[in-house]
Amino acid sequence: MRKLSEIKKSFLASIWFMFLTFPIMVIRVNPIEKVVEWRWRNMVFVGVGSFILSFVWRYMIRQKESGLKKNRADDRHKTPFIQRVREERRLFIPLIAVLSVLGVSFPFIFSAYQVNIMTTALMYVVLGLGLNIVVGLAGLLDLGYVAFYAVGAYTYGLLNHHFGLGFWAVLPAGAFMGALFGILLGFPVLRLRGDYLAIVTLGFGEIIRLVLENWNDFSFGPSGIANIDRPSFFGAQLSLQNATVYIYFLMIAIALFTVFVVNRLQNSRIGRAWVALREDEIACEAMGIDKTKTKLSAFALGATWAGMMGVLFAAKTTFINPASFTFLESAIILSIVVLGGMGSITGVIIGAFVLILLPEYLRAFSEYRMLLFGAILVIMMVFRPQGIISNVRRTYKFAGINISGEQSK
Amino acid sequence: MEYFIQLFLGGLTRGSIYALIALGYTMVYGIIELINFAHGEIYTIGAFTALITASVLTLYGFNEISILILASLVAVIYSSAYGFTIEKIAYKPLRHAPRLSPLISAIGMSVFLQNYVLLAQTSDFLPFPGLVPEFQFMKKYEHIFSSTELMIFLTTSVVMIILTLVIKFTKIGKAMRATAQDRKMAMLVGVDVNRIVSITFIIGSALAAIGGVLIASHIGQINFYIGFIAGIKAFTAAVLGGIGSIPGAVLGGFILGWTESFATGYVSSDYEDVFAFALLVLILIFRPAGILGKSKAQKV
Amino acid sequence: MKPVMEIKKLTVDFGGLRAVDHLDLDVKEREILALIGPNGAGKTTLFNCITGIYAPSEGSVFISPPGGGTGTINGLTPNIITRKGITRTFQNIRLFPNMTVLENVMIGRHCRTRARIAGAVFRGKATEREEKATVEHSYHILEKIGISQYVNEFAGNLPYGAQRLLEIARALATEPFLLLLDEPAAGMNPQETGVLDALISKIRDEENIAILLIEHDMRLVMSISDRIAVMDYGKKIAEGTPEEIRNNPVVIKAYLGEEFVA
Ligand SMILES: Nc1ncnc2c1ncn2[C@@H]1O[C@H](COP(=O)(O)OP(=O)(O)OP(=O)(O)O)[C@@H](O)[C@H]1O
Numbered sequence: 017m018r019k020l021s022e023i024k025k026s027f028l029a030s031i032w033f034m035f036l037t038f039p040i041m042v043i044r045v046n047p048i049e050k051v052v053e054w055r056w057r058n059m060v061f062v063g064v065g066s067f068i069l070s071f072v073w074r075y076m077i078r079q080k081e082s083g084l085k086k087n088r089a090d091d092r093h094k095t096p097f098i099q100r101v102r103e104e105r106r107l108f109i110p111l112i113a114v115l116s117v118l119g120v121s122f123p124f125i126f127s128a129y130q131v132n133i134m135t136t137a138l139m140y141v142v143l144g145l146g147l148n149i150v151v152g153l154a155g156l157l158d159l160g161y162v163a164f165y166a167v168g169a170y171t172y173g174l175l176n177h178h179f180g181l182g183f184w185a186v187l188p189a190g191a192f193m194g195a196l197f198g199i200l201l202g203f204p205v206l207r208l209r210g211d212y213l214a215i216v217t218l219g220f221g222e223i224i225r226l227v228l229e230n231w232n233d234f235s236f237g238p239s240g241i242a243n244i245d246r247p248s249f250f251g252a253q254l255s256l257q258n259a260t261v262y263i264y265f266l267m268i269a270i271a272l273f274t275v276f277v278v279n280r281l282q283n284s285r286i287g288r289a290w291v292a293l294r295e296d297e298i299a300c301e302a303m304g305i306d307k308t309k310t311k312l313s314a315f316a317l318g319a320t321w322a323g324m325m326g327v328l329f330a331a332k333t334t335f336i337n338p339a340s341f342t343f344l345e346s347a348i349i350l351s352i353v354v355l356g357g358m359g360s361i362t363g364v365i366i367g368a369f370v371l372i373l374l375p376e377y378l379r380a381f382s383e384y385r386m387l388l389f390g391a392i393l394v395i396m397m398v399f400r401p402q403g404i405i406s407n408v409r410r411t412y413k414f415a416g417i418n419i420s421g422e423q424s425k
Numbered sequence: 426m427e428y429f430i431q432l433f434l435g436g437l438t439r440g441s442i443y444a445l446i447a448l449g450y451t452m453v454y455g456i457i458e459l460i461n462f463a464h465g466e467i468y469t470i471g472a473f474t475a476l477i478t479a480s481v482l483t484l485y486g487f488n489e490i491s492i493l494i495l496a497s498l499v500a501v502i503y504s505s506a507y508g509f510t511i512e513k514i515a516y517k518p519l520r521h522a523p524r525l526s527p528l529i530s531a532i533g534m535s536v537f538l539q540n541y542v543l544l545a546q547t548s549d550f551l552p553f554p555g556l557v558p559e560f561q562f563m564k565k566y567e568h569i570f571s572s573t574e575l576m577i578f579l580t581t582s583v584v585m586i587i588l589t590l591v592i593k594f595t596k597i598g599k600a601m602r603a604t605a606q607d608r609k610m611a612m613l614v615g616v617d618v619n620r621i622v623s624i625t626f627i628i629g630s631a632l633a634a635i636g637g638v639l640i641a642s643h644i645g646q647i648n649f650y651i652g653f654i655a656g657i658k659a660f661t662a663a664v665l666g667g668i669g670s671i672p673g674a675v676l677g678g679f680i681l682g683w684t685e686s687f688a689t690g691y692v693s694s695d696y697e698d699v700f701a702f703a704l705l706v707l708i709l710i711f712r713p714a715g716i717l718g719k720s721k722a723q724k725v
Numbered sequence: 726m727k728p729v730m731e732i733k734k735l736t737v738d739f740g741g742l743r744a745v746d747h748l749d750l751d752v753k754e755r756e757i758l759a760l761i762g763p764n765g766a767g768k769t770t771l772f773n774c775i776t777g778i779y780a781p782s783e784g785s786v787f788i789s790p791p792g793g794g795t796g797t798i799n800g801l802t803p804n805i806i807t808r809k810g811i812t813r814t815f816q817n818i819r820l821f822p823n824m825t826v827l828e829n830v831m832i833g834r835h836c837r838t839r840a841r842i843a844g845a846v847f848r849g850k851a852t853e854r855e856e857k858a859t860v861e862h863s864y865h866i867l868e869k870i871g872i873s874q875y876v877n878e879f880a881g882n883l884p885y886g887a888q889r890l891l892e893i894a895r896a897l898a899t900e901p902f903l904l905l906l907d908e909p910a911a912g913m914n915p916q917e918t919g920v921l922d923a924l925i926s927k928i929r930d931e932e933n934i935a936i937l938l939i940e941h942d943m944r945l946v947m948s949i950s951d952r953i954a955v956m957d958y959g960k961k962i963a964e965g966t967p968e969e970i971r972n973n974p975v976v977i978k979a980y981l982g983e984e985f986v987a
């Protein structure tokens with residue numbers, strides 16, 4: 017009986033979506049040649065697809081609801097897999113060893129093309145970790161993150177173009193400019209409520225991009241800046257091949273550095289204040305935390321990382337223009353953080369690799385990349401807002417008592 | 426002087442479109458406190474649906490007026506259906522989630538729909554037929570105020586008056602106002618909140634579709650991205666007037682329309698979008714409650 | 726005994742509603758002062774005003790902390806007021822649910838510690854020492870409050886009573902001279918209330934702080950208060966020892982209505 021009604025529901029959903037997608041998916045007009053193309057095949061896809069997905073959707077909603085009813089504590093008692101791996105030295109050390117060997121040998125085994133992709137993925141890891149400070153830890157939804165990335169990239173592009181300054185000289189400058197912009201933009205807006213903050217940062221991001229696009233004398237407009245120098249190796253210029261490998265290792269170093277810094281911040285006085293702010297702003301202030309200062313520090317620190325990565329991006333691609341810094345780029349980085357798990361370092365790393373490498377290696381995906389990113393944001397929010405790896409907080413051991421999960425039932 | 430009048434009327438046209446889309450933002454925000462980020466995409470879908478319908482009808486030799494009416498009707502129906510569905514999928518399961526969750530979901534929906542239109546249709550600009558006929562009596566003023574512009578202004582005025590009447594006097598309108606004021610109380614006195622939310626999305630989406638059709642036939646071309654920019658601008662208008670307030674959205678729409686029109690006319694047309702964004706940023710910094718909005722102290 | 730806080734003619738308006746109306750109230754050193762009154766009397770609003778969450782439309786709050794730093798706290802932000810030594814708990818529990826119990830208390834230590842970003846990253850001697858002290862101090866508070874068995878649990882997973890106690894622990898971590906408790910016994914069973922009763926007295930005795938307590942549970946109020954103030958419609962309608970309040974016809978009228986007054 018229940019089965020029948022389930023089928024009926026899915027059937028109705030299927031009809032509904034066939035109706036919904038009919039004009040846009042089925043008909044395509046060419047207004048110039050005045051021909052209409054009917055793509056009935058798409059309707060079949062939609063029909064079958066939504067019939068099946070409708071079952072999955074309802075199943076997952078039910079799972080979620082029954083999960084909510086169950087004792088939430090129960091769920092949290094299970095130590096998450098990743099944390100188990102980290103605590104279990106027998107697992108953790110070999111895992112790190114394997115990853116290091118893989119990481120070091122990667123550019124010597126694979127082609128320059130593959131190395132480039134891997135470098136890109138690592139850049140997104142770092143961008144994700146940077147945004148994670150702002151969104152994941154401090155709970156400030158920053159939709160203009162890419163603006164700081166642009167600031168870094170143009171800092172290098174312009175300084176290199178006009179004064180011939182090299183990568184290493186500008187890297188700290190880029191980070192500094194990111195921080196500066198973070199503070200300048202953050203200061204007036206950080207007292208706004210969460211959703212307004214999101215929109216304002218989006219507005220700022222777009223303003224910066226539009227200015228770069230239109231202020232030709234300053235930024236060379238839409239045509240951008242070309243022939244930016246690659247990073248030099250102790251003053252020596254490298255061949256393209258070597259430079260690729262060099263940037264790859266550079267990226268690994270930066271990624272490790274970032275993980276180190278974020279990990280330390282996360283369990284520090286400031287990091288705890290960020291999380292508390294995310295959890296409850298009013299209680300946070302009532303406990304003596306300066307809301308504005310704390311928000312600003314998270315915002316500026318996130319921007320610092322974006323600025324730094326901007327410099328690296330300019331040095332890697334040797335060409336920048338405003339088109340690289342659209343809102344969609346911010347949305348990609350946000351998807352990484354949301355998929356991985358807000359506040360979780362391991363989660364963000366996994367999120368970045370999945371979202372950047374998957375479309376690269378599965379060609380079929382690449383066209384649907386942004387579609388996928390959008391869907392991920394929705395699906396994660398609906399079914400697993402904590403991300404694939406939920407935020408793990410540090411536990412402390414005290415002499416005299418045994419503090420483990422069991423005893424606090 | 427003529428230039429001024431031209432800019433003034435241009436701003437009026439733009440403004441009324443912004444107002445039309447802003448109403449969708451404001452109504453949804455008033456009821457579930459969500460910035461429906463995907464609202465702009467509803468407008469894109471309205472425009473595309475109208476274009477597709479109009480093209481097909483032209484092919485079958487329908488006459489101009491019936492094309493205008495049918496295309497608008499189909500656009501309204503489809504946009505409403507999309508609005509309704511989006512709410513059910515992306516927002517309803519998040520009714521009790523922390524505030525930022527539905528917003529992130531909405532951003533995801535917006536990105537998804539944008540790329541859905543892009544993939545299913547095209548990334549190029551498509552020419553949009555001028556659906557509005559040239560009125561004979563407008564010939565004299567053609568250079569400052571076209572027939573389409575007149576049509577836009579008239580349609581939006583009529584639609585807004587109808588909307589105001591609906592909200593003021595019908596049972597659904599009253600239920601909407603009650604829900605906006607206090608969702609829990611409304612539920613207790615027997616308002617079906619889910620239904621009201623759905624209706625709000627449907628009305629807002631229908632308005633966006635009308636806006637989409639009008640602006641598309643005014644500008645003469647569309648692509649998958651138009652809704653994103655228009656959406657943010659309309660949101661600016663909603664915030665400007667005071668989000669949650671219906672007259673506020675209309676007022677905000679006109680102010681934004683004029684700001685843009687005069688700024689591009691007298692300052693620089695390169696920075697057209699910058700003016701809108703700058704206005705958004707300034708209003709949120711200096712008067713986040715908007716012109717007609719009231720700031721509420723949060724209960725602790 | 727000299728007062729640590731003097732409230733003068735304090736008034737809070739919400740549009741047309743006057744939630745607190747020209748209220749005068751002194752809290753003396755080391756006393757437990759209970760604030761009672763029917764629902765909606767304006768008690769929580771008074772707390773919000775003292776702690777800087779709402780701004781008063783009239784009147785002032787003057788503090789004279791034992792450690793010095795007398796002055797008015799009008800117009801200061803909540804975090805500064807906490808730093809000056811007034812902390813509160815919330816009627817509707819406001820913990821940080823996705824942080825551990827220990828971390829919740831450590832947040833209370835924030836305003837008494839200094840490590841900054843650079844310190845957190847380089848983790849020098851001073852930072853290490855401070856962090857260790859924070860952990861130990863926080864744990865010590867948990868032990869004193871009697872919820873140390875939960876240290877590493879997420880605050881959101883604690884039983885209701887324990888959450889209320891954690892709010893007190895977190896507030897104590899800020900080292901206040903005046904603690905404001907907003908209905909700490911709400912939702913507790915009689916046994917838990919008994920524990921709380923002893924705990925509040927113990928805190929006053931051991932920490933040497935003054936406590937201003939909003940509470941509806943009259944048994945608790947009568948047993949631990951040195952003095953009681955009664956609010957109704959934003960006004961203070963009575964003040965005195967528990968004995969005086971118990972027999973005050975105005976109070977009985979406010980609570981039970983006209984006909985009960987003999
Ligand atoms: N932010 C606010 N905006 C508008 N009115 C408010 C606000 N906060 C409180 N009020 C109103 O002020 C009055 C006093 O409320 P308050 O919460 O201070 O009462 P209370 O004495 O704490 O009651 P209870 O014992 O129920 O907690 C109530 O009528 C309440 O509705």
Ligand SMILES: [Mg+2]
Binds near residue numbers: 768769770816
């Ligand atoms: Mg209260």
